[in-house]
Amino acid sequence: MDVFSNLAMGFGAAFTPLNLGLCFIGALVGTLIGVLPGLGPIATIAILLPITFYLDPLGALIMLAGIYYGAQYGGSTTAILVNMPGETSSVVTTLDGHQMAKQGRAGPALAIAALGSFFAGTVATFMIALFGPLLAALAQKFGPAEYFSLMLLGLVGATVLASGSVVKAVSMILLGLLLGTVGSDLESGEPRLTFGIPQIAEGINFTTLAVGLFGVAEILRNLEKHEERTVLPGHIHGLMPTWHDIKQCFPAVLRGTGIGSILGILPGNGAVLAPYASYTLEKKLAKDRSRFGKGAIEGVAGPESANNAGAQTSFIPLLTLGIPPNAVMAMMVGAMTIQGIVPGPTVMTENPTLFWGMIASMWIGNAMLVIINLPLVGIWVRLLKVPYRLLYPAILLFCCIGVYSINSSYFDVVLVAIFGVVGYFLMKHHFEPAPLLLAFVLGPLLEENLRRAMLIARGDPTIFVTRPISLVLLLVAAGLLALVLLPSIRKRREEVFHEEE
C-alpha cells in the first residue's frame, strides 16, 4: 500500500497558496452558513457553483468540500449558544450543549464540539485514503448491470434513511427520476417532456432545482416560523475543557466517529442521521442517564464527532463509485461535471492529484476549522445578531445572481421561483425534497445503465441477478426495504425520527 506516498502527493497539491486560500474560504463560508439557521450547504453550494467555473478542478472541489464539513462545525455553535440548530445535523447538540451553556460552560461545550469534530475528521480522512482505492478497484469490475443495481441500492437506502413516511420518500425518488428525464433523449436526441420550451431542451439545470427546492422554499418556511433568537448574554470565558471533561468525552468521541464514518458511507444522509444514533448510544451506555438533557458533555461530544465523520466519509461513494450518497454529494457531482470530470473509479487513476489533493485538503480544512471556530467564536456570535429580515433578501439575491450566471438565462430564474413554490408545497405536505434531488441527479445515469445492460443481455432482465456483484447489491436493497417494512423496526424508526421533531 502506498497510501502515504499518495497522501504526500496530495498534500503537495493542496499546499499551494491558492488552494490553501480556497480551502480557507470554503471552511469560512461553511462555518458562516453553519452558524446561520435557514441556509444549508445544498443551497450554498448551488449558489457558489457558478463561481467555480473560474477555478481549476482541484481548487473548486476543495472549496465546495470545505463548505460541507465547515457547516458541521458552524452548526454546533448556534446549537450551543442559541438552542437552535444552525444545521439539521446539529439538532441533537441543542439538547445538552445549550444546557451546558446555561450553566456557564459554553466554552467547554464549544471546544469539545470542535475538537471532537477535528478528531473525527482526521480519522474519517484516513478512512477515505485507506478504503477509497479498494472500492475504486472493485468498481473497475462494474458493468452497466452492476451500476444499475448499485444506484438502485443507493436510492432505496436514501428512502430508508430518510425521515418520515417511506411511501412518500419513494414517491419523491420516482418524481426526481421523472424530472431527470426532461430534456433530449441520450440515444435518439428526441425531446422528452420539454413542453416545447427551448430553455429546457437540454434538461432542467440541477442548480436551478436545488436552489428552488432548498434555498427559496427554506426562506418561505423560515419567514412563517419567525422565531426570536436569544443569544446567551455575556462573554464566553474559559474555552478549554478540564482534564475531567476530556476523560469523560474521549470514549464518546471514539464511538461517535465510528458510527458517523459508517453511516456516512451508506446512502441516505449520514451526517444527519449519525448524531441521533450517537446520542442514543451514549444515553444507553451512560451510568447515570438522568444527566442527559441537563448538560452531559458526552451528549455534545458524541453527536458532533458523528456528524463530521459522516460528512467526510460520504465522499467515499462519490469519489470511488461515482454515486452520490446524499443530496450534498449530488451537488458535488454537478461541480465535477462542470469541470469536465466524470465522478467514478477513474478519477483516482486518471486524476490522482485531484483525488489525493482533495483528501489532503480535508484534513487541512479541519485543522483550519478548529481555529476558525474556537478563538473566533465571538465574531460568529455577533453574526447571529443579524436579523433574518436582512438576511433573507441577501440570500435571495445571491440565489438569483448565481442561477442567472450559469447560462445567462432569465428562464432559469423563473424556474427557481416555480421550484420554490413546489418545494413549499412539498414541505407543507411532508414530502422530503432531498431524495428527489438525489434521484434527479442519478436518473439519467440509471436510465443509461439500464438501457445498456438490457441491450447487452438481449432484453433478458435476469442479467441483474445472474451477475454476482449485481445480485448482492440487489439483495442488500431488498433486505433494506424488507427491514423498514417490518412492523417492529418501523415503530423503532418512527421513534428515532420522532425525537428529532
Place this chain on the structure above:
Amino acid sequence: MASPRIRSPQDVVGGLALVVVAAVAWSQLGELKMGTAMRMGPGYFPTVLSWLVGLFGLFIAGRGLVHDGPPLDRWGWRHIIPVIGAIVLFAFAIRPLGLVLSGAGIVLVASFAAPDLRWRETIIFGGALVLFTVLLFKVALGLPFAVWPRF
C-alpha cells in the same frame, strides 16, 4: 372503517398532486417510441416512471382517506407573494435593467415579506449589498452582466 370524512387532507391533496403531475407527464409522452425491453426507446423509462408516480400518488391519497393524519396547513401568502414576486421581477429585469437596479429591486420587493420590516435599515443594508455583489461578481469575477440599464 372508512368514514365519509377525509381523514388526512394533507396526504389526499399531496397524493392527488402527484397523480396530476404523472398524468401531465404521461400525456406529453404520446409521440415517443416505447421500444422493446432489449432496445428501449426514448419513451420507455419516462412512461414507466409516470405510471409509478401516479400509482404512488393514488396510494398516498387513498391512505389519506382511511388513516388519520394532519389537516391542511395554511399557506403564508403574505410571505410567498413578495418572495416569489421578487425572483420573477429579477428574472425579467436583469437583462434590460442591469445588476444594480434589479438587485435593488429584489431586496426591496422581498423585504415586504418580513414581519418586522424597518425601511431605513433595509435601504442602507440593501445598498451595501448591491455594491458588494457588483464588486464580487463584476469586478472580481468578471461575469458577463450589465451593471446599469442599456438604452
